[in-house]
Amino acid sequence: MAAGALHRSIRTIQLHGCSNDSAYTMEYGSSSLKLISKGFTVDVKFLSNRSRSFNHCKMHVFHAFSSHASVIDPTLSTSHVTTNFNQNTSIESSLILIRHGESMWNERNLFTGSVDVPLTKRGIEEAIEAGKRISSIPVNMIYTSALIRAQMTAMLAMTQHRQKKIPIIMHDESLQAKEWTQIFSEETIQQSIPVITAWQLNERIYGKLQGLNKEETVVRYGKEKVHEWRRSFDSPPPNGESLEMCSQRAVAFFKENIEPQLQNGRNIVVAAHGNSLRSIIMYLEKLTSQEVTNLELSTGVPLLYIYKHGGFLKRGSPVGPTEYGVYAYTRV
Ligand SMILES: O=C(O)[C@H](O)COP(=O)(O)O
Structure with missing residues (x-):
């Protein structure tokens, strides 16, 4: 197994040259495992139960975006892997969080929650401005919610990036979607940034408040109640999520994936x-x-947050595309 080489297209890999090591197969008798390659983790999932023999088994690769994937130590379990990386204190990476630009329901002051509403013109401009502020910070991967306002924000911001x-x-x-979206040029892959969309990052479900005007809701239910629904930690709005x-x-999702x-060492935008x-x-x-x-x-x-020594240092909001601007910060 250690000598195995990974040949990959972007989303699917074929594992060659690995022995029919039943002990190994038994050890990973679940539906997924993690392989570690240079600089990043490759999460793999068996495509079918029948292919659990590691001899030429096909696997699905999540979040892999490098042609140099190689198995370093297949005997490491996921928890060992995490511990090892936490101990690597020299790694420093940046995490940029962006709330989407103004949406068409923000503009109308409507509770939006899970409803999939696009940006306004102002929201588009905010996303472009956000992109200018982070244009000097390297980005290796982007995570967005499954909702268009977050995806538009990420894409518009990246139009400004210096990379x-x-x-x-x-x-x-689906498997078909993966097949259909494969890229066959290594050079093009190197010029790309993978964008992972995840419903887990969606806005909280606002339940029966979705589509209601926020001011009218205050008039109807009282200021305190609405504030509790909007800002408390554990009081859900009717039929919604706290x-x-x-x-x-x-x-x-953040802990498991990001x-x-x-x-x-990957630099991430969310x-x-x-x-x-x-x-x-x-x-x-x-x-x-509280x-x-x-x-x-x-x-x-x-x-902007810097991930260092296994913890997160808050750098505030980058104010501009210069090196100085990136590390200066505003109060938000
Ligand atoms: O879903 C919404 O309406 C907003 O995006 C967030 O609303 P909040 O400020 O009431 O939490």
Whole structure:
């Protein structure tokens, strides 16, 4: 197995030359495992139960975007891997969080939640401005929610980036989608940035408030009640998600998918929403459920964190494309 070579197209790899090592196969008798390659983690999933023999088994690759994948130590379990990377104190990477620009329902002051609403012209401009602010910070991967306002924000921001790489949405929804979206030029791959979309980063579900005007809702239910629904940690709006419920999916996704990439030195942009980002910031900054009630995020303002020594240092919001501007910060 250690001598095995990985030959890959972007989304599918074929593992060659690995022995029919039943002990190994038994050890990973689940549906997925992680392989570690230079600089990043490759999550793989068996395509079918029948192909669990490692002899020429086909696997699906998530988040791999390099042609130099190689198996370093197949005997490491996922938890060992995480521990090892945490101990590597020299790794420093950046995490940029951006709440989407103004949406058409933000403009009308309507509760939006899971409803998929596009940006306004102002939102488009905010996304472009956000892109200028982060244009000097290297970006290796982008994560967005499954909602168009976050995806538009990420894409528009990247039009300003100095790397001039092309953000490309990864389509994992079916085997066919993966096949159809393969790229066959290594050079083109190197000029691309993978964009992973995840429903777990969606805005919290606002339930029966979705589509209601925020001011009218205050008149109807009272200021205190509406404030509790909007900002408390654990009171869900009718039929909706509390921040706590939203955090259970958003922070779990962050820990399982984004944090390992940062641990491997990848620089990440996350374009998401007021409340999914509030829950992630709560985790990054170890805020209490009381402290998070005061956390407000503006639309289209990027926030920079440096991942270092296994922890997150808040750098605030980059104010411009110069080196100075990147590390100066505004109060948000
Ligand atoms: O979903 C919404 O309406 C907004 O994007 C966030 O709303 P909030 O400020 O009420 O949490």
